[in-house]
Amino acid sequence: MANNDNTNPLPLQGLRVANFGWVWAGPVVGQTLSFLGAEVYKVESRARIDINRNLPPFAEGEPGPDRSLQNHAGWAGNGSITLNLKLDAAKELAKDLVAQCDVVVENFGPGAMDALGLGYDVLSQVKPDIVMLSMPTAGLSGPLKDVRTYGMSLTSLAGLDSITGYVGGDPIPVENAFSDPYNGIMGAFAVLVAVTYRDRTGRGQHIDYSQQEAIMQLTGPAFMDYAINGRTEGPKGNRHPVAAGAPHGVFPCAGDDRWISIAVTNDEEWQGLVAAIDEPDWAASDDFAAAADRLQHVDTLHEQLAAWVAQFDDRELAARLQEHGVAAAPVSDVSDLLSDPQFKARGTFIEVTHPLGFKETIYGAYVKNSVSKPVVRPGPQIGQDNDHVFRELLGIDEARYRKLIDDEVIY
Amino acid sequence: MAERALEGLRVVELSQLVSGPYCGKLFADFGADVIKVEPPQTGDRARHWGPFPNDEPHPEKSGLFFFLNTNKRGVTLDIATDQGRETLLELLRDADLLIENNRAQTMRDWRLTYDDVSAYNPDLVMISITPFGQTGPYSDWNGYDLNAYHLSATGHRYCGRPGEAPLEHGAFSADFYGANAAAAWGMAALYGRGVVGGGQHLDVSCAEVIAAVFVGAQNIGGYAANNVFERRTGVGMPLGAPATILPCKDGHVWMLALEPGQWNGLAGVMGNPDWMQLEMFQDMFVRAQNADAMYPLIQQWTMEHTKADIMEWCQAAGCPSTAIYTVAEAAEQPHLRERGYIVDIEHPLLGKMRNIGAPFRLPACPGGPASPPPLLGQHNDEVYGGLLGKSDGEVAGLRAAGVI
Incomplete structure (x- = not known):
């Protein structure tokens, strides 16, 4: 046709x-x-x-x-x-x-x-x-x-x-x-x-x-770690694929199976996030001072962040974090694909x-x-x-x- | 070397990190002259993302940057200055394609929108790749792969256990989907410039691409008609079994035996245990209903054998189970070595580097990575002097002003 x-x-x-x-x-x-x-x-x-x-x-x-x-x-x-x-x-x-x-x-x-x-x-x-x-x-x-x-x-x-x-x-x-x-x-x-x-x-x-070779390109960054350092790692969750930033994950929000994605890869975004949370005491810890510290203490960092995120609606929180320059977005379910304002x-x-x-x-x-x-x-x-x-x-x-x-x- | 497919095509890549550079790499793999434009001093942000040798950061030693930028020439340019912007427009005047993945507001600040650049070169095709796209309420949002991926519902629908976090795949999945779509649609726009009457602007949203072609493809019709939708289950196939990942003696296997021939093949490999003859396991749907009883029985057997043996025996018996290759095992496959997929490239600081080859093979005009990624500003002289015809003095002036 x-x-x-x-x-x-x-x-x-x-x-x-x-x-x-x-x-x-x-x-x-x-x-x-x-x-x-x-x-x-x-x-x-x-x-x-x-x-x-x-x-x-x-x-x-x-x-x-x-x-x-x-x-x-x-x-x-x-x-x-x-x-x-x-x-x-x-x-x-x-x-x-x-x-x-x-x-x-x-x-x-x-x-x-x-x-x-x-x-x-x-x-x-x-x-x-x-x-x-x-x-x-x-x-x-x-x-x-x-x-x-x-x-x-x-x-x-x-x-x-x-x-x-x-x-x-x-x-x-x-x-x-x-x-x-x-x-x-x-x-x-x-x-x-x-x-x-x-x-x-x-x-x-x-x-x-070869469909295998074409899709293996997505493994390229992990392949390079093996090529360079001989290192091969298991599942990465929602962590940054090449460990270039934290926090980096999805966190449960108010509601049934509602989540938000948050990705921080530089100090400016981190400061934006801290400001959005109204400067909590935990964020001032030395554990989270520099990017390398945040990566090292990623588990506790994610726990702290999750505790704060849980009270919010995912869409409202994404908009609020974006106002502070933080890369955040709702995690869609299939039904959202027809109602999300961006896709609409x-x-x-x-x-x-x-x-x-x-x-x-x-x-x-x-x-x-x-x-x-x-x-x-x-x-x-x-x-x-x-x-x-x-x-x-x-x-x-x-x-x-x-x-x-x-x-x-x-x- | 045989003539490559895209020889004669000039691409300017004003991109950083993953999506734009991977799109540029696809053109560079097949012979286009890709000139990567990086900010002076710092360069592409990917230079500061690992993996690095021994985890020691160095802007010329990033494995991520290496993988994404082979076969390209590299120049530095401060686009935010008038001189820098003018120089970029000079580069674009004779270019066929511009690939950029900056935030829309940044491109407006630089006065480098499609309207701006097409005034200099109406035949230019411009690709913009961003997490959310150039239009819509999220178009000015900050975002990365993770945000785009999860906006697409891919994780919520297809990856993770119920009640637990939806998962990215541990890769830059949305960035790669966006880059791939950008390359295909961009190649078409270039191919058809004569029919269309010149260049045009392609607006690629990584979230939209994966939401449409992966999740939307097999969910949206049913949801729109019936108002019901599915979520991740943590099992490969909830309605048919066996179809999931199971642990084995030395790792994991994708265990698949759905059709009767596959199930019988698996039974033979497993030594025809009596339980496999039970009524409750006689077709893939019934087996799925009794999965809680079945998977532990299969797992008892997989735990006694290696992934390589399980894959070899199953495949020979007509059962499509496969090994879950680790990244190292994937890299070391004799199959890929024999096909020449793994290549070596010499780099001035990293020495001989192993890399993966082109995503597909064109026998008449082979492609794939052959030269290492550019050092920061490596081709300033040959591009500004040779290509744009600036005098040594002019180039020195740009350098002294910090523009390059």
């Missing part, structure tokens, strides 16, 4: 993408490119419904692969065509589509596209300058390349899980695939870097994108009408461009772009198109 509007030029207009990506990371690659103007078709099939299409809850409580409210935000922007890739005729149509694309995206395991007869060797014959992004868990080569993880456990291989948890305790799992949308956006960056190179040199390529002011979440007619709330442009405003399309409804792609783009006549549908090739 093209994002074309002459009054609102989007920078990737004219870029066409065949997105074989599934679940979450691959679709977010397509979404990112689509928000910025690319024409993106998710290639999927009713023969094997993408598991994310069946995530509850569903629109109006009615289950169905086009009604997953938990899926549409992450997929919005992708178009959809259906091809049953077990069938040779469908593979040929996929190749015909790729011949008219700039980019192919997939996030299966290594070799899966080759097994389908749609590997880079084949697709680069169909379209010599194709940019193909393959983003398996641990890359296309190496002894761990066939490792199996879930999205939420992939971070274990990057060292990231080992630093997540309460200080002194066991690692605590992150309860969803934190790296999936991260890799989806980074995958879009990878595609655009490669397309820039293609435009200058005429050369396409097969991007070897920025239009972070929007209500759209799905092609099937129901209304749903998804996120919109999560970066604000001064010129190019993404046109955010909900869905996609499975196969919504079949007519356009097979008949107009590939020029298939009505009779053959009907037969391909009857034969469950387009399915």
Whole structure:
């Protein structure tokens, strides 16, 4: 589905993408490119419904692969065509589509596209300058390349899980695939870097994108401590990741499960905090005089601060601390995302009408461009772009198109 | 070395700490000429954040600064002075991209808003990355990664035990999410300047990016429709099991066996104990309801074995369990060594430094860190003299005035 509007030029207009990506990371690659103007078709099939299409809850409580409210935000922007890739005729149509694309995206395991007869060797014959992004868990080569993880456990291989948890305790799992949308956006960056190179040199390529390596960049600061000092530490809680300041944490406020985050990384902010608390005796202790002292006595510092914070409403306290120059903000729960004045002011979440007619709330442009405003399309409804792609783009006549549908090739 | 993908692209980075510099690094990794502009004397604040060798602070020895600033050139400039501001505008005149992560009020004070800089170079793309964004009631707030991250509900929803503190991941998670989004959207804005008719300003809020694409993606539709929402449970997956982190003999493992084949694979690895045949453990949902009974039984077994053995045996049996690698173990993986992900870079003060490589591989035009981060003001002469064509006398004058 093209994002074309002459009054609102989007920078990737004219870029066409065949997105074989599934679940979450691959679709977010397509979404990112689509928000910025690319024409993106998710290639999927009713023969094997993408598991994310069946995530509850569903629109109006009615289950169905086009009604997953938990899926549409992450997929919005992708178009959809259906091809049953077990069938040779469908593979040929996929190749015909790729011949008219700039980019192919997939996030299966290594070799899966080759097994389908749609590997880079084949697709680069169909379209010599194709940019193909393959983003398996641990890359296309190496002894761990066939490792199996879930999205939420992939971070274990990057060292990231080992630093997540309460200080002194066991690692605590992150309860969803934190790296999936991260890799989806980074995958879009990878595609655009490669397309820039293609435009200058005429050369396409097969991007070897290891989700493990991309998310391991977040472990970089801790990695450097190991590289420099041979030191490797356990969970860091909410402490400063490189121990550059204290207090640094979240503290319970008045109310049910309400918290505030407070981060102090220099003397000016510390003095602001002390002033906001009305100069209590404990803050004058030598234990908290200099930044190094505050780090050394971080536990008692946090206890003192928590005792004071507990009486306040999180939002009122954040505003009060900000008046003193202290970096503080409410800790949101999911419901706050729709009511928080910052997200409301920025239009972070929007209500759209799905092609099937129901209304749903998804996120919109999560970066604000001064010129190019993404046109955010909900869905996609499975196969919504079949007519356009097979008949107009590939020029298939009505009779053959009907037969391909009857034969469950387009399915 | 093969020609790199972003050769010919010039980036000016007016950024400190994590978000802006990581965004700049992504461009530098793939061959853009990134000129980092730092305040004279003190430099980027990251120079004063560790890790340092033996924990002794030194502005040229910060591991954080090293990681975030490879492949860049570095100059010093006092933007707050008229001469400094003029010099920055000269740099921007021929630049493609400006990356900044200063507070909005600071940019206004410096008279370096998008309106100001685009008047000098209408083709310039400008990226602003801040915790909360350029608009909205929090836009002038002070903030760091921790504040942005927790405003996004990521911790409240997904990380921590019920009733206890929501957790950051021990990293700069929101800063990295913001930097990543800035790079992708910035790259698109650069790519499409011909279509769009010039440059534009990209306003990135780290809190908004992670709130939208991670938490919002799989929560907001359901919450808006049904007015109910979930919170952290402290368990990997509360509705399916086993799916959580368990201790083992030498650390921890991510124990996952949800589908029947995975569960049967795990049973085989564990020697087919009788309890695994009980009715109460026959599918992932029932197992989750009986998790309090099941996890201790699995843990008895994991405590007898190492993470490496558990991962190897499970993976071979079709069960996707993995080792929780410590940072050291992650760094020492033969897999990453074989793929060339771990690289060595020579630094004038730190000697040979190990670093991690590019986030992805482009076989036709490889990227990744190759040269060390700049010493403070290292490239003043070649940038102000060579690039801007100032005479030796002019450069000396700026230096004497404390502008550089």
